[in-house]
Amino acid sequence: MLSFIICLLLLIGGYFVYGNFVNNIFSPDDRETPAVRINDGVDYVVMPQWKLFLIQLLNIAGLGPIFGALQGALWGPVVFLWITFGTIFAGGVHDFFSGMMSERNDGASISEVCGIYLGHLMQNVMRVFSVVLLVMVGTVFAVGPAGLIVTLFGNSGVSGLLTNKEFWLWIILAYYFIATFISIDKIIGKVYPLFGICLIIMALGVAFGIFTKPEYVIPEIWANFRNMHPSATPVWSFMFITVACGAISGFHATQSPLMARCMKSEKQGHFVFYGAMVCEGVIALIWAAAGCSLYEVTGGLNTGLAEIMKNGQSAAIYDVCKKTMGGIGIALAMLGVIACPITSGDTAFRSARLTLADWFKIDQKAWKNRLLLCVPLLGVGAIVGHMDYSIVWRYFSWTNQTLAMIVLWTASMYLYKAKKNYWITAVPATFMSAVSMTYFFCASECLNLGTAVAYPVGIVLAVVFLGIFIHATRKQQTA
Structure with a gap:
């Protein structure tokens, strides 16, 4: 339990110390923000800082830091280290710069920001990456809740239309259309802060349950510094891909511009972007601790957690909430596993609309132009919602972390051009390059070449990417 508390304090301290350090390097000023200058009443709308924080938290989180953290707990308490240091030095930096670079470029989508600093080729790559990723996320976060709603009604003895998954899928997609189409302050600005608070309350309730029930003991990192995964899945780089939300996630870069278009002052960026990521890290740390402490360990392996997760991640969330909070926990779990994915799904489609709008230079103030993008x-x-779930999700993890890698390299080039300390982004960019490339060469859904090939190739390619970046900076110096 002591190691959990240390990691928790490091996360909180990281916001004030390293977060301030990163913020000072960026140097926010009093210039007029896009929300004030452009203000179109649709996507560029000034909102108060507390709303921006809670909406950003819900946009980047959903159930990501819960699902990912529980899966990460299969490796044991070593996952605490990735959540803690990944959030402070990679995820917080990634989210802050994806938001603030957008802020400095009229609230542009992350694909357009990458094009500004890495060139036209990378811009087109990121456009495709972003739209595909966002549609995948939005669709999966419609299909999943639809299935859960059907299960709930079915378990309650209800039959007929309410237990028809197709019916609920179309209901959710219809809601997505409305939320994607109308002004950001109409639904998202009013309802999402409430769901953001629920996400925090659910995590605090789990933490309270663990600490107040003597049968649950959070294992120490130093006593369990080994791979506890029942399937012996390697820590490197599978854990770093699996635990994305709660450490670093490329999906966040697609969401940050939404709030960059709603900030009254650049000085809100530290709290809204870096702060929301740290809050997500805290949530992930709590859920990882729950996964490590509530279930049976057999032969040094987390067999109990693996067994409960065979019934699905939603079943694991339900079980954790029930064990730690009782009836209240069950209610929160049901709210969480249905509402939180939906709220991430609709902002995913909204971000996809804005990415396409920036790509094809389609002004979004006119409702006809928004309709032109929302319908297709x-x-x-x-269409994707009727495909096999496993096929849709199979390549998400690698795509997600590769996008994070590209955004960090973009931030490095931004800092270089601004004559500022680019190592705060270049180091995590190199690390994430190693993670992404190793997984690509190793994972069964990718090249499946095994660790003997993937490990050295991943490291070499990360060094090559760093070399390319350094070469590009020197080339610009001599130009």
Whole structure:
């Protein structure tokens, strides 16, 4: 339990110490923000800082830091280290710069920001990456809740239309259309802060349950510094890919521009972007601790957690909430596993609309222009929603962390051009390059070449990427 408390204090301290350090390097000033200068009443709308923080938290989190953290707990308490240091030195930096670079470029989508600093080729790569990723996220976060709603009604003895998954899928997609189409302050600005608070309360309730029930003991990192995964899945780089939300996630870079278009002052960025990521890290740390402490360990392996997760991640969330909070926990779990994915799904489609709008230079103030993008986007979502879930999700993890890698390299080039300390982004960019490339060469859904090939190739490619970046900076110096 002591190691959990140390990691928790490091996360909180990281916001004030390293977060301030990163913020000072960026140097926010009093210039007029896009929300004030452009203010179109649709996507560029000034909102108060507390709302920006809670909406950003819900946008980047959903159930990500819960699902990922529980899966990460299969490796044992070593996952605490990745959540803690990943959040402070990689995730917080990534989210802060993806938001603030957008802020400095009229609230542009992350694909356009990458194009500004890494060139036209990378811009087109990121456009495709972003739209595909966002549609995948939005669709999966429609299909999953639809299935859960059907299960709930079925378990309650209800039959008929309310237990028809197709019916609920279309209901959720219809809601997505409305939320994607209308002004950001109409639904997202009013309802999402409430769900953000629920996400925090659910995590605090789990933490309280663990600390007040003597049968649950959070294992120490130093006593369990080994791979406890029942399937012997390697820590490197699988754990770093699996635990994305709660450490670092490329999906966040697609969401940060939403709030960059709603900030009254650049000085809100530290709290809104870095702060929301640290809060997500705290949530992930709590859920990882729950996964490590509530279930049976057999032969040094987390067999109990693996067994409960065979019934699905939602079943694991339900079980954790029930064990730590009782009836209240069950209610919160049901709210969480249904509402939180939906709230991430609709902002995913909203971000996809804005990415396409920036790509094809389609002004979004006119409702006809928004309709022009919303209809085909949700149409594609409906088609993808009827595909095999495993096929849709299979490549998400690698795509997600590769996007994070590209955004960190973008931030490095931004800092270089601004004549500022670019190592705060270049070091995590190099690390994430190693993570992404190792996984690509090793994972069964990718090249499946085994660790003997993937480990050295991943490290070499990360060094090559760093070399390319350094070469590009020197080339600009001599130009």
